[in-house]
Amino acid sequence: MQSGFWPEQVRGLLEKLGIEHPIIQAPMAGGPSTPELVAAVSNTGALGSIGAGYLSPEQIDSEIHKVKELTDKPFSVNLFMPEEISSLVISEKVLKQLEKFSRELGVELPEVTLEAEFTFEEQINVLLDNDVQVFSFTFGVPGKNIVDRVHEKNITVIGTATCVGEARALAEAGCSAVVAQGSEAGGHRGTFGSTEGTPMIGGLALVPQIVDEAQIPVIASGGIMDGRGIAASLALGASAVQMGTAFLSCIEAAVSKPWLDSLQNSKDTSTLLTRTFSGKYARGIKNRFIDEMSPLENEVPNYPIQNSLTRLLRNASKDKGNADFISLWAGQGSAMSRKSSAQELINALVTETNEVLKSMSSKL
Ligand SMILES: Cc1cc2nc3c(=O)[nH]c(=O)nc-3n(C[C@H](O)[C@H](O)[C@H](O)COP(=O)(O)O)c2cc1C
Known part of the structure; x- marks a missing residue:
């Protein structure tokens, strides 16, 4: 695709990110975005991203090095902004239900402590030491000192917003661009600042409102699975798109067989928003764990406590090839997933986007 073909808002961000x-x-985070996937995406001229939120500083360093062995193109590293853990008190009913699942799977429930194994500061230092081109994050807004240190290294900073107020806060903090995460999106909601619960604004309404208010480039995200979704996002004023679910069925992604099968067998009504797995709202494909935990949804402890409590259950379920207790994160477009290499997917996306944009302009 010729870069001159893009609207100005797109060209500016492509230049900033050094991509085509x-x-x-x-x-x-949690495994799917392997170094092989990240590098394959970046090698096509799109932007690959390492999901490093759960990784220790040593693991982040190793992932960055693996990606750099496979590509000399820009890629991004993504972290989770740290959150206050308010309380370690866990409801008896929640514990009882989780113990029932543990017995069934033959695992123990882990001890959960307030001690973190590493800090956000240690994670970000690895990015600063490694000449990474893009830093993205979710679940919060970094202090000005962090953003300044990242900018000093000429790293592009991308935050995540689920409503206009969050986008404004990210722009004020000095972010270079903002991901507008619509309610269609797979995985966790990036919500941090809202006093009105978890905003659930669909992308069609969210993207143009953030474009009008944020004063920085907007990256549309949530439910985008093909060139029609990309063209629509650009029409709404986005400068790029961020797609998760579409990449889960790429051959370079690390996704367990039960998860892949669930994606392939999913339909438009298969996903829902739940906090039962992690204590934070996330979208995934319905399964037995969600069905049986949902009556206790409001009693589940906040992230990251519930996430730690369910980790061994999720892993044991995966090891047994059983989708019942896995967090099958996926967006509302999961039924449009296609199995291919990352390169084939991006080639198809670029061709489709071009075709949609051309056919629309030729009808004017
Ligand atoms: C399996 C999975 C894991 C995700 N992990 C992260 C993450 O670590 N950091 C992040 O900023 N967003 C994460 N997201 C959200 C994506 O950035 C994006 O908003 C979402 O995938 C867009 O919706 P889609 O899946 O319908 O394309 C994740 C999404 C999925 C599906």
Whole structure:
């Protein structure tokens, strides 16, 4: 695709990120976004992202080095902004239900402590020491000192917003661009600042409102699975898109067989928003764990306590090839997933986007 073809708002962000296509592979913490996936995406001229939120500083360092062995193109590293853990008190009913699942799977429930194994500061230092081109994050807004240190290294900073107020806060903090995460999105809601619960604004309404208010480039995210979704996002004023679910079924992604099967067998009504797995709202495909935990949804402890409590259950379920207790994160477009290499997917996305944009302008 010729870069001159893009609207000005797109060209500006492509230049800033040093990429050719306005497509970002979403960071997917917990395993799916392997170094092979990130590098394959970046090698096509789109932007690959390492989902480093759960990784220790040593693991982040190693992932960055693996990606750099496979590509000399820009890629992004994504972290989670740290959150206050308010209380370690866990409801008896929640514990009882989780113990029932543990017995069934033959695992123990872990001891959960307030001690973190590493700090956000240690994680970000690895990015600063490694000449990474893009830093993205979710679940919060970094202090000005962090953003200044990142900018000093000429790193582009991208935050995540689920409403206009959050986007404004990210722009004021000095972010270079903002991901507008619509309610269609797979995985966790990036919500941090809202006093009105978890905003659930669909992308069609969210993207133009953030474009009008944020004064920085906007990256549309949530439910975008093909060139029609990309063209629509650009029409709404976005400068690029960030796609997660579409990349889960790429051959370079690390996604367990039960998860892949669930994606392939999913339909438009298969996903829902739940806090039962982690204590924070996230969208995934319905399964037995969600069905049986949902009556206790409001009693589940906040993230990251519930996330730690359910980790061994999720891993044991995966090891047994059983989808019942896995967090099958996926967006509302999961039924449009296609199995291919990252390169084939991006080639198809670019061609489709071009075709949609051309056919629309030729009808004018
Ligand atoms: C499996 C999975 C894991 C995700 N992990 C992260 C993450 O670590 N950091 C982040 O900023 N966003 C994460 N997201 C959200 C994506 O950035 C993006 O908003 C979402 O995938 C867009 O919706 P879609 O999946 O319908 O394309 C994740 C999404 C999925 C599906």
